[in-house]
Amino acid sequence: MKPFKTLDDMGEITGKVVLVREDLNVPMQDGAFSDDTRLRAAMPTISELSDRGAKVLVLAHFGRPKGEVNMKYSLEPVVAPLAAVLGRPVGFMMRLTPDGIAALANGAIVVIENSRFAPGEEKNDPEMAKALASLGDMYVNDAFSAAHRAHVTTEGLAHHLPAFAGRSMEKELDALQAALGSPVKPVAAVVGGAKVSSKLDVLTHLMTRVDHLIIGGGMANTFLAARGVDVGKSLCEHDLAETAEKIMDAADAAGCTIHLPYDVVVAKEFAANPPSLRTCNVHEVAPDEMILDVGPAAVEALADVLKTCRTLVWNGPLGAFEMAPFDAATVALARTAAALTKEGSLVSVAGGGDTVAALNHAGVAADFSFVSTAGGAFLEWMEGKDLPGVAALMQQVGSAAAAH
Numbered sequence: 001m002k003p004f005k006t007l008d009d010m011g012e013i014t015g016k017v018v019l020v021r022e023d024l025n026v027p028m029q030d031g032a033f034s035d036d037t038r039l040r041a042a043m044p045t046i047s048e049l050s051d052r053g054a055k056v057l058v059l060a061h062f063g064r065p066k067g068e069v070n071m072k073y074s075l076e077p078v079v080a081p082l083a084a085v086l087g088r089p090v091g092f093m094m095r096l097t098p099d100g101i102a103a104l105a106n107g108a109i110v111v112i113e114n115s116r117f118a119p120g121e122e123k124n125d126p127e128m129a130k131a132l133a134s135l136g137d138m139y140v141n142d143a144f145s146a147a148h149r150a151h152v153t154t155e156g157l158a159h160h161l162p163a164f165a166g167r168s169m170e171k172e173l174d175a176l177q178a179a180l181g182s183p184v185k186p187v188a189a190v191v192g193g194a195k196v197s198s199k200l201d202v203l204t205h206l207m208t209r210v211d212h213l214i215i216g217g218g219m220a221n222t223f224l225a226a227r228g229v230d231v232g233k234s235l236c237e238h239d240l241a242e243t244a245e246k247i248m249d250a251a252d253a254a255g256c257t258i259h260l261p262y263d264v265v266v267a268k269e270f271a272a273n274p275p276s277l278r279t280c281n282v283h284e285v286a287p288d289e290m291i292l293d294v295g296p297a298a299v300e301a302l303a304d305v306l307k308t309c310r311t312l313v314w315n316g317p318l319g320a321f322e323m324a325p326f327d328a329a330t331v332a333l334a335r336t337a338a339a340l341t342k343e344g345s346l347v348s349v350a351g352g353g354d355t356v357a358a359l360n361h362a363g364v365a366a367d368f369s370f371v372s373t374a375g376g377a378f379l380e381w382m383e384g385k386d387l388p389g390v391a392a393l394m395q396q397v398g399s400a401a402a403a404h
């Protein structure tokens, strides 16, 4: 049994008013949408609720209007693209009223104006939650990417209405559970990216949960430097040497093997295919060189590690992948992970803004078991934090509130 309720647990919902929290915070430039990923993610839940005859009231935020009405952040421009993705009509309401709701036909879909126009939303004001809940019969949270915030529409409503995870939320929670909740062992984690300081909590959480911790990117330089390697001009947080040492000691004690590159790709300038480009052993980096990628020999060894593992969680590129050829290690290891996933020997879960971009660049995002686009919420989950929006859904299981 899942630790949260899903749309399968809602029972008969014909004519019921369902408040659905979605993530419609789509990238927009000059009134045009550049990417409909989030709209497509909202589709399964909205379509299903509508097909089952509910009155579907879609709650979502857009931008940061800070509790004030500001038409620059209106959700109205999202209505037409959402209708196009759904292939059915979508209405729009400035505010929810009992009369407005009563006038809706069963199966109607209506987007409600930006939840953050209300000053109570981000304060998780219980009065606002109560008032909003009184207008609906059930609450569905389908926005994992907003679940690290305790706001009225992401958390508060779950305390006043029977609450259920939407299909996208369910998929995300299932994937995260499979990756770190109760993963099949051995488990590997790849943690890369620019800085150790931004991922300290991730490293600390992972080292007690995974068998192999693969450190790449700029972060690896800090660990190498802590081990006495001269990393030249590389991005490196020398002031974190002691922290890096502590992490390595704690990982050792926890039985987690830390993998650092032993060969690297270096250059004197960060540019595409620079003349100074070369591959060398980590002990041979010159004072005027920068480490910009993990070397080919290390990547091969890392691929062998993945072949022995059954679960992989990945956040952060292994190198400065935006510029060729410093994408090579990330692309190669991502392809190995994708191939192992396709063969059925590996469950692979990845997330993070640049990580998703890197996997798309490698052409393998679709071959991973799950790629999270949730950004901040994904990282907080990697840090082992309780996400308030998810915790509120979990409280529903076995609680009186669920006995509707």
Ligand code: ADP
Residues within 6 Å of the ligand: 192, 193, 194, 195, 216, 217, 218, 219, 235, 291, 292, 293, 315, 316, 317, 318, 319, 320, 321, 322, 351, 352, 353, 354, 355, 356
């Ligand atoms: P995510 O967004 O997936 O969480 P991060 O933001 O932590 O990932 O890291 C991505 C950034 O790290 C990229 O901009 C990449 O260029 C940078 N990076 C990776 N390796 C290096 C390196 N060796 N030196 C400098 N920057 C690096």
Ligand code: MG
Residues within 6 Å of the ligand: 352, 353, 354
């Ligand atoms: Mg990033």
